[in-house]
Each structure stands twice: as C-alpha cells, then as structure tokens.
Amino acid sequence: MDWSFPPEAEEFRNEVKAFIAEHLTDDVINSTHDGTIHNWDFHKKIAERGWLGGAVPADLGGGGKSALEMAVMVEELQLAGAPIDGMGVAIVVASVVLELGNDHLKEAIVPKLLSGETLVSFGYTEPDSGSDVAASQTRAVKDGDEWVINGQKMWTTMAHIADYVLLLTRTNTEVPKHKGLTFFIVPLSTPGIEIHPVHTMGTERSNATFYDSVRIGDEWRIGEVDGGWEIMKAALKYERGIAxxxxxxxxxxxxxxxxxxxxxxxxxxxxxxxxxxxxxxxxxxxxxxxxxxxxxxxxxxxxxxxxxxxxxxxxxxxxxxxxxxxxxxxxxxxxxxxxxxxxxxxxxxxxxxxxxxxxxxxxxxxxxxxxxxxxxxxxxxxxxxxxx
Ligand SMILES: Cc1cc2nc3c(=O)[nH]c(=O)nc-3n(C[C@H](O)[C@H](O)[C@H](O)COP(=O)(O)OP(=O)(O)OC[C@H]3O[C@@H](n4cnc5c(N)ncnc54)[C@H](O)[C@@H]3O)c2cc1C
CATH class of the missing domain: 1.20.140.10 (Butyryl-CoA Dehydrogenase, subunit A, domain 3)
Structure with a gap:
C-alpha cells in the first residue's frame, strides 16, 4: 500500500507550512482565547490565497484544489492549532448555495464568503432537538410574499460575529418530521433577532438565538419549501468533503x-x-x-x-x-x-x-x-x- 501523496499535494503542503510560519502568530492564537475560534485577519489571508474558493468543487465554479490538497491544508492548519472554524463554515455554505441556492443568494452571499468578508453561522440545534435535528420546532409561516419566523436556536456558534444564519425551520406539521422542514439564510441584522452569549466550560463562546416575528422575503429561502432535508444532506456532504x-x-x-x-x-x-x-x-x-x-x-x-x-x-x-x-x-x-x-x-x-x-x-x-x-x-x- 502506497500512502504517499502526489507531488502537487506535497508541494502544496510546503506552501501551507510557509503560510502558517508567516501568519499564524502568537497574537492570532491568543485572540481565540476569548472563546471565538476565528480570527478575521488570518481568515482573510487564507481567502486571499484563494484557498476558500479552491475548496469549492470545480463543477460548482470553484476548484483548483483536489481533495488530497484540501486534506493536506486542513491537516497542517490543525496540527499548528490554527483557528479555522470560520473556514469550514464558509466552504460548506458557499458550496451548498452554489449547488442549491437561488440567484439572489449566489450573488448576495457567495462572493463575500469566499473573499473572507462574511460568515454564516449554523442554526440547526434547538433546546429540545440536537441529535434528532429533524425534530426542529422553529416555525416559518408564509404571509404574502414574506415568511414570518418564530422560535429559538441553541448553540448558534459564531452568530455574534456572523452576518447570516443558515436556519432550519418547520414549515409543515402535517407530514413526517423530515418532510416538513425548510431552510433559510437569514440576515442576522433583521429586526426580531436576539443573540445571547453562552459560555461553555470548554472556554468557547457560543450563542442562544431568538427569533420573534422575524420577517424575511422568499429570496432568502434555500431549497424547496418542505425540502429542507435535501439542504441538510448537502451541507453534510460538503462538510465531509473538507473534513x-x-x-x-x-x-x-x-x-x-x-x-x-x-x-x-x-x-x-x-x-x-x-x-x-x-x-x-x-x-x-x-x-x-x-x-x-x-x-x-x-x-x-x-x-x-x-x-x-x-x-x-x-x-x-x-x-x-x-x-x-x-x-x-x-x-x-x-x-x-x-x-x-x-x-x-x-x-x-x-x-x-x-x-x-x-x-x-x-x-x-x-x-x-x-x-x-x-x-x-x-x-x-x-x-x-x-x-x-
Ligand atoms: C460548543 C458547541 C458548539 C456547537 N455549535 C453548534 C452550531 O454552530 N450550530 C448548531 O446548530 N449546533 C451546534 N452545536 C450543537 C451540537 O451539534 C449538539 O449539541 C449535538 O448535536 C447534541 O445535541 P444535544 O446537545 O441536543 O444533545 P441530545 O441530542 O439531547 O443528546 C443528549 C445525550 O443523549 C445521547 N443520545 C441522543 N440521541 C441518541 C441516540 N439515538 N442513541 C444513543 N444516544 C443518544 C447523546 O449522545 C448525548 O449524550 C454545538 C454544541 C456545542 C456543545
């Protein structure tokens, strides 16, 4: 069995190591000790290298980097203890939007995500549904051209530094639980959203997020109405692809x-x-x-x-x-x-x-x-x- 990587992946490993030596300073590592495992400057430098866009599959318009090169990059960054929570989220959300999102989302979100300017937090877990994520109860109800969202999410990590949340909602209570879910990418500046810090014993800062009659247009929906499980599967697919x-x-x-x-x-x-x-x-x-x-x-x-x-x-x-x-x-x-x-x-x-x-x-x-x-x-x- 040959465990060696192809030469281009090893060359890329050297490039990532040199990047780490130059940019992963003590200040960057110390900045994460407040519990937010993200450093904007470091993240933007990764984006400037084209590595966020490189991780997006070529058939979606990204590319340039192979799965082995991505694995090498994640390995070296993790070995060095670099703050890369935001990197993973950016790659996953950009890939999902490019595959399944509408034109509005592709234009509004993807360029800013891949240039390292913005983040989208994950809003799946609720106080009563974590492992059983399909049991989500946060309601989205159509009202004219808009959706009205009410509910609470738990562990919305990075919501306090992100501009958006990829929000899992229930749009149908009359069908089996997996079939009544819809996803939205909700701007966190929308009136009716509150973000409360949750500090863990593990020194992380996460958040509880509250949605009180939050009104958004249909252009912020991703995927079909009641078809949220497809988005969930796509997010998981891309998460696996980079992790x-x-x-x-x-x-x-x-x-x-x-x-x-x-x-x-x-x-x-x-x-x-x-x-x-x-x-x-x-x-x-x-x-x-x-x-x-x-x-x-x-x-x-x-x-x-x-x-x-x-x-x-x-x-x-x-x-x-x-x-x-x-x-x-x-x-x-x-x-x-x-x-x-x-x-x-x-x-x-x-x-x-x-x-x-x-x-x-x-x-x-x-x-x-x-x-x-x-x-x-x-x-x-x-x-x-x-x-x-
Ligand atoms: C620091 C932190 C950051 C997080 N960030 C995010 C985030 O950004 N976005 C987000 O949406 N979520 C996030 N989460 C939530 C995380 O994904 C959930 O905590 C996790 O999925 C477990 O759900 P739960 O906490 O509701 O526990 P539960 O699902 O209630 O589980 C409680 C216990 O029961 C066990 N259990 C549950 N079901 C079964 C089963 N079928 N068989 C055997 N054992 C079972 C579990 O393993 C666990 O030990 C975060 C959590 C933490 C702690």
Whole structure:
C-alpha cells in the first residue's frame, strides 16, 4: 500500500507550512482565547490565497484544489492549532448555495464568503432537538410574499460575529418530521433577532438565538419549501468533503512535552524522564498516527469521488475520544499545576493544559455526539439493527 501523496499535494503542503510560519502568530492564537475560534485577519489571508474558493468543487465554479490538497491544508492548519472554524463554515455554505441556492443568494452571499468578508453561522440545534435535528420546532409561516419566523436556536456558534444564519425551520406539521422542514439564510441584522452569549466550560463562546416575528422575503429561502432535508444532506456532504482530518491532540502533546521537560519530579529529575509519562506520550503519539490513517483514508476516498459516510464518523469518534483521553492523562500527570487556567501568571505553558482539558469533551458532542457516531458505525459498518 502506497500512502504517499502526489507531488502537487506535497508541494502544496510546503506552501501551507510557509503560510502558517508567516501568519499564524502568537497574537492570532491568543485572540481565540476569548472563546471565538476565528480570527478575521488570518481568515482573510487564507481567502486571499484563494484557498476558500479552491475548496469549492470545480463543477460548482470553484476548484483548483483536489481533495488530497484540501486534506493536506486542513491537516497542517490543525496540527499548528490554527483557528479555522470560520473556514469550514464558509466552504460548506458557499458550496451548498452554489449547488442549491437561488440567484439572489449566489450573488448576495457567495462572493463575500469566499473573499473572507462574511460568515454564516449554523442554526440547526434547538433546546429540545440536537441529535434528532429533524425534530426542529422553529416555525416559518408564509404571509404574502414574506415568511414570518418564530422560535429559538441553541448553540448558534459564531452568530455574534456572523452576518447570516443558515436556519432550519418547520414549515409543515402535517407530514413526517423530515418532510416538513425548510431552510433559510437569514440576515442576522433583521429586526426580531436576539443573540445571547453562552459560555461553555470548554472556554468557547457560543450563542442562544431568538427569533420573534422575524420577517424575511422568499429570496432568502434555500431549497424547496418542505425540502429542507435535501439542504441538510448537502451541507453534510460538503462538510465531509473538507473534513478529511481531525488532529486536535498534537498541539496539546507539544505543550505537554514542553511542560514535562521543565517540570521536576520530587527527586529533582525532569518529569519527562518518568516511565509513565513517557509511555503515555508514546501512546498519545500512536493515537495521532491512527488519526492520520483515518484522515488519509477519507481523503483518498474523496479524491476517488467516493462519498464516504461511516469512515467520517470513525475519524471523528476516534480523534475526539482519544483527544479527551490525552487531555485527562496530561492534566493528571501535571498535578495541581495543570489546573491553573489561561491568563494566570503561574500557569504552566500558558495554561493550555487546563484549556485543552476543558475543551476536549466538547469535541465529543458537536458535529455529532460519540453515541450517535457509534450508532452510525454499528449500523453502517457492522450491519447491526437500527435502535431508533
Ligand atoms: C460548543 C458547541 C458548539 C456547537 N455549535 C453548534 C452550531 O454552530 N450550530 C448548531 O446548530 N449546533 C451546534 N452545536 C450543537 C451540537 O451539534 C449538539 O449539541 C449535538 O448535536 C447534541 O445535541 P444535544 O446537545 O441536543 O444533545 P441530545 O441530542 O439531547 O443528546 C443528549 C445525550 O443523549 C445521547 N443520545 C441522543 N440521541 C441518541 C441516540 N439515538 N442513541 C444513543 N444516544 C443518544 C447523546 O449522545 C448525548 O449524550 C454545538 C454544541 C456545542 C456543545
């Protein structure tokens, strides 16, 4: 089996590495410590390189970059700990609009998204529907030429810095739940919308968003009335297309090695000489290599035009669960020092051990929980019967 990438992908890897060396400064990383994993300047520089547009499929008018090149880009940015939440959202929404949106949306949204000037947040989850996203209750009712929207969304991450929300609504209560949904791209400046911050233990800032008689024209609808499930599937398809890799652990491992070199054991020797510390570091690095195997497999499938499904769930499940395990190991081994938070003067390696320990569990929830991923793998790979 030949795991090497084609020369053009390796050349592109070098280009991405050089970009990171030049633009991913400490200031950029520190700017995300307020909980918003997005930095406008960094994002715009990625856009200026043409990498957002490059990730959009060629048959939709984007292109230039292959699935393997995209995988390489995501891998290098994640390994370096770059803030790329906005990048993923921009690529997914631009691709969905280009495939299924009307001319108004294509003109109003896509150029600004791909030039890095604007963002669209995802408004799927509600207080009573997360994993079961099709149970969405936010209502959209047609009134003349307009739609009137009422309801509440939970976890509308980045809504406070975005100009739009890709909003999942219920337009029909008389049909099975998947068949009565409609999507809109709603300008967040529309009267009747409130955005309230939600701060997580993982130090992220997300939002609860409220929609009180929000009126928008039909030109903001994407897809057919009651055909929202098609938009959902398209969004998932493009998300999978760019999410080749999942590498949350390497920046944590690097930080822990730095810490363990400096910290002493009671006998005065360095913590990094401890056998258990060394064993766990090696185990964590092996897990990263397994992640790489999953990531390259999904990237390879995408490059062959195969729409992968269960492979994406395996990648996400393994990467997030192993990251959670590593963050627990490292905080245990750092002892009480490891719990000192970001911003505290005495925090070792800037407090990032604590930051990762708080953040890691969240990665097993968003983008599909571990339980849902296990269900999908059990059904899709092992052929076990559906449980719901
Ligand atoms: C920090 C953060 C950011 C987020 N950002 C966004 C965003 O930008 N936009 C957005 O729309 N959403 C976002 N989400 C929401 C996220 O996608 C949901 O939290 C997730 O899908 C789970 O839904 P829930 O929280 O309602 O939990 P529930 O679905 O209520 O699940 C509760 C528990 O039950 C388990 N469970 C549920 N169903 C099953 C089942 N069938 N079988 C076995 N176990 C099951 C779950 O695994 C979980 O452990 C974000 C969440 C977080 C925490």
């Amino acid at each position: 080749g890799g999942q590498f949350p652990s390497p920046p944590l491992i690097d930080a822990f090695i730095e810490y363990a070199r400096e910290a002493s054991r009671p006998d005065g020797t360095a913590l990094v000489e401890d056998q258990l510390v060394r064993e766990r570091l090696v185990r964590a690095m092996i897990d990263v290599e397994v992640c790489r195997g999953f990531a390259y497999n999904t990237a390879f499938l995408a490059s062959e035009g195969v729409m992968f499904g269960v492979e994406g769930s395996m990648t996400k499940l393994f990467a997030s669960e192993s990251y959670k395990k590593h963050s627990k190991w490292f905080i245990e081994m750092a002892g009480i020092e490891g719990l000192i938070s970001l911003g505290e003067e005495t925090a070792p390696v800037g407090g990032v051990l604590d930051e990762h320990f708080r953040h890691a569990p969240v990665t097993t929830i968003y983008g599909g929980t571990s339980e849902i991923s296990r269900n999908l793998i059990a059904e899709g790979l092992l052929g076990l019967p559906r449980t719901r």
